[in-house]
Every structure is written in C-alpha cells, then in structure tokens.
C-alpha cells in the first residue's frame with residue numbers, strides 16, 4: 001500500500017533522513033520506532049507532503065506522490081495524526097471532528113464517522129460539546145485519532161500518540177488501534193515507545209540518526225537487547 005524508497009531529507013546542511021526504505025502492506029500495523037531526533041517526524045511529514053525530500057520516492061497504491069499536494073493525499077486515503085495532535089483548542093470535540101471530515105461531501109457519511117469515533121472512544125461522546133483544549137491529555141489524543149479517522153482513510157499514520165500519556169491511556173490507544181486493524185484499516189505507528197509499538201504492530205522498523213538500522217517482526221524486537229539499545 002505504502003512504499004517509501006531511498007528517502008532523503010535535508011534541512012540546510014543537516015541530513016535528517018538518510019536513504020530510508022519502508023513498506024506497509026494493506027491490513028498491517030507497521031511500527032517505526034526511534035529516539036528523539038531520529039528523523040521520525042521528518043519521514044511522516046514527507047509522507048504527508050509537507051516536507052519535500054531531497055531524493056527518493058513515496059508511492060501509495062502504486063502511485064508516485066511526488067506531484068501530489070498534501071490535501072490531495074488525504075483524498076487518496078492517507079490520514080496523518082501529527083505529533084502534538086494538531087487540535088483546535090477553542091473548538092468543541094464535535095467541531096474538531098467536523099474539521100477532520102472536511103474532505104467529505106456526504107453529510108450522512110460525516111455523521112456516521114463521528115459516531116464511529118464515539119464508539120471507539122466513548123469518553124468523547126460524553127465530552128462532545130467541551131472545548132478540545134480543556135480535555136485531558138489522553139482525551140485529546142483520542143480526539144486526534146478520531147479526527148484522523150474522519151476522512152475514511154485507507155492508511156492512518158500516527159506520530160507519537162503515546163507522548164506524555166499514562167500507561168493506562170497508552171493501553172487504550174493500543175486497544176483502539178487493534179480494533180481498527182480488525183476493521184481493515186492499515187496503520188503506520190511512529191513512536192518512541194517500543195513496548196506499545198511491539199504490542200500492536202506486525203512488523204517494526206528501527207530508525208536512528210535518520211537511517212533504518214533494523215527491521216523485523218515485532219516479537220523478535222523486544223527480545224533483542226542490542227536492538228533495544230538503539231532506542232536509548
């Protein structure tokens with residue numbers, strides 16, 4: 001479904017992403033794990049089209065995305081939940097969800113997608129009229145995921161959803177991702193949290209210093225000490 005090849009990103013003289021290759025097949029949850037500054041968000045932004053790579057390509061369902069602007073990537077079925085959540089803090093939960101569905105014209109579909117988000121995270125239904133900025137950190141992250149689902153994506157890319165959250169909330173996000181996979185969604189989960197990522201992903205790429213250092217099925221990652229050290 002998603003194929004990233006030879007991806008290289010520079011900010012001025014600084015090489016942030018160095019010849020990265022990643023594949024995500026339809027129906028998989030794939031993890032991309034790395035420490036602070038490893039280059040994860042730069043890869044995510046290149047997939048979303050807001051950062052232009054120096055070299056390399058991003059293909060989605062066989063189409064080269066080089067000439068496809070960010071808003072058209074959403075229509076093709078790529079949804080990105082950015083690091084830091086990207087919510088509108090003064091708008092209500094429901095208004096935020098509506099913003100996430102702006103690429104859809106069908107009102108019934110928008111209403112269905114809002115209900116689907118509430119089914120996934122029932123606390124959001126209770127807080128429907130509350131300003132997003134007054135939600136707890138965990139609730140805000142749930143809202144960010146629900147907003148990401150509003151466009152009916154084929155591929156959901158999550159940039160560090162666990163950041164700053166308590167273990168119980170991280171568990172809830174993990175449970176939601178597994179349930180979404182059961183519904184046929186494909187997920188690229190970008191994280192520092194190796195435990196969460198191994199628990200929910202089929203395969204993992206480890207990124208350090210802008211390059212993929214290792215790639216394996218999740219079960220083999222957590223048991224490999226040398227690999228885990230790359231993440232510190």
Ligand SMILES: Nc1ncnc2c1ncn2[C@@H]1O[C@H](COP(=O)(O)OP(=O)(O)OP(=O)(O)O)[C@@H](O)[C@H]1O
Pocket residue numbers: 011014016034035036037038039040041042043083192
């Ligand atoms: N716009 C920019 N201009 C210059 N350097 C940048 C820019 N964006 C990122 N960088 C640098 O590129 C490197 C990779 O950053 P990136 O945000 O991709 O890392 P990350 O893996 O997402 O880190 P974190 O886990 O802290 O979010 C860092 O050293 C960062 O300082």
Ligand SMILES: [Mg+2]
Pocket residue numbers: 040041042083159160
């Ligand atoms: Mg980041």
